[in-house]
Amino acid sequence: MNNADRMETHADAGTHVGQDSQKASMTNTERMETAYKRQCKVTLVTAAVVILMTHIFPMYFLFPGLNDMRIFGFPADYWLTIVIGWLLVLPVLWLYIEVSERVDQEINDSSSDAQDSTRGDQS
């Protein structure tokens, strides 16, 4: 193999490495994009749900009849306002913790892989 062939082979190998890296990096880019969107969505949805659950008080205006209904002796709107705004927020918050931890893990994995592949490309 002459020098020119050797250089060509080396260039091919380099191209293959570059393509693999690009493929891997594409996958990572997609993973990162998904994780980013999921993080924004989880935060936004949780915030909206928490705001709604803790501000359910105006339901009285929509359903005034709830004030005449009784749950465990209390007017239904009063009882529901407290139960939804406090006791039911707890499992929602727990769910948020679990989901957001998973999203954080995805962010950590995908971005550290991307960082590794960038370092690999540089070296």
Next chain:
Amino acid sequence: MKAWFFALATLFLPALGFAQESGFYVYEPTQAVSALGITYTVLMIALFLYVGWLSKRRVTTSVDYFAAGRGYGGVSNGLAMSSNYMSLATFLGFTALIWRLQYYVVALVMSFLGGFVLVGVVLAPALRRWGKFTSMQFIGERFGTTAKVVAVICMIFLAQLYLIGQMKGVGNVFQVMFHLNYTTGLIIGGLVVTAYVTVGGMYGLSYNQTLQAIIMLIALYVPAVIILLKFGAGPASFFPPFGYGSLVPDMYEALPSYFNPLLTVNGTVPMTPKFYVGVFFSIACGTLGLPHIAMRYFTAPSIRNAKMSTLWGTFFVGLVFFTTFAIGFAAKMYSVEVIEGQQGLEIRPSEADLLLVVMSQAFTPGWIAALPIAGALAAGMSTIGGLLMTIGTGLGSDIYSIVKPNAPDHSRVKMGYIFTALGGLATIGLALNPPTFLLTSVIWAFVVAASTFTPVLILGIWWKGANRYGAIAGLAVGGILSAVLWFNNGVLFGLSLIQAGPVGNLVTGLFTMPAAWLTVVVVSLATGGEKDERILREIDRIHGWWTYDPKRYGSNTFALSTAALALFFMIWSAMPDPAYENRESSAATVVPAPEENAVEAAPEAIADATEMVAQATVTTGTGTVAHPGQR
């Protein structure tokens, strides 16, 4: 059951003092309650000081002093968060509010809880990853030194508003319970909390706040269970938040309007959509901006741990909030019932802050009746401690690092000691001339927090476009607007942005917070957004990224749409509120107070009376007083 209740109430009633001239009830602690209250208080104070002194041994670095070595999380931190958040205004004030405003208070209280949860979702993870000591430090590193200085000024303003209310409460407790004059009570209470926070730093504060949360829970829960049992609520009494369902029919009989969400006892605060949205902006969004709440997240060992602390904190906060509802319900029932032809307790609104202690003294043995005194002081001290630590860290760490950027770690700790102590002394000085109503200054503190820190923190974390000019302008606009409105009783350029009563001040948040938000967005966009790549990379890092992508968190659409929404809220807040305007215009109209207390009265008459109050709430002026206890 009802007859039994009347007999019991009559039995206890002579033990309570009445002012001869006015006929109104004036609380006077019995000797047993006073003596035991002093004993509990002395023991509790000794314990707090001991814990502060013990904690000093653990302080070797600035991370120890300002962030408890980042090793304080889980249930303990959840308890500390809850006591940090729940002040004297919660412990005593909520019972008073329930008594005065009834069901209406639910709207306010749920917003407090919502704000507490939102901190854990929207801000805490990113702030904890940033890894400093305060939200002012975050603002400093994100937006530069000038923004940090403005943030510290805003923090001192809001912390003082918050602290004066708390200090006043502590002084009042000493005054009423132990017959000390207000100044002496204020100085004793103020010096104790200043001492243990200064000496123990964040470690001392954290351990003490956990202890204080436990004291508050016991001091509230145990009397509540006994009171409900004595009212005949049965086994449900053991969970006071929902323990009074069986008493609801009696309440309907005594006061049919209690569960009417649109009606307060004196009809001074109309429930309108504008008021409710204003409450959300001031309370829920204000909580997001409170620096002493955000500060507790910096002590957690990990992000997950910080989130779990929020979960525990939410549970404990709710437990205290809704137990105060139970006591407020019982107090309301007690005060409007007819006892053998004699009217029930007639309590001046100014005495309402003591209802928890009044009820405990009337229905529980002395050794339990004295518990709320300790609980109230613990509640006041925990919040004062948190705020003093914020002041100490803001000046001792954040500002000192500007003056002496290369100062060694031990100098920063020393400055922390000095400024925490000075903050405490300054607050005691300011509280010598306090506001009349305990909640007023606290309400304004929430408005200031919502109008300064909240927009800057949320946009600083979630929008890369926010830059230093926007942040400085937003902090300045929000801070100045709230200060002017506070000073001018809610009037801006002749336009009244508040509604009646201290709670009506909350409506100002509907104008000031959107104004600050809009300013941050507009000024940031007008000055070209954030260009510094080091800062942009940091924003990715605080969201957990190892790599940098300029497109992440950079959507101007998000910023512009929220700015448009902010503009809408500002315009709405400046428009007259029809329900409130009607009340203003007929302020001189006086409607006779209905005899709601007369349970012997025909149901039709009660219904008519309730209807009259309802009408008064919607159409007449603040001159109407339909107080059930008023003769």
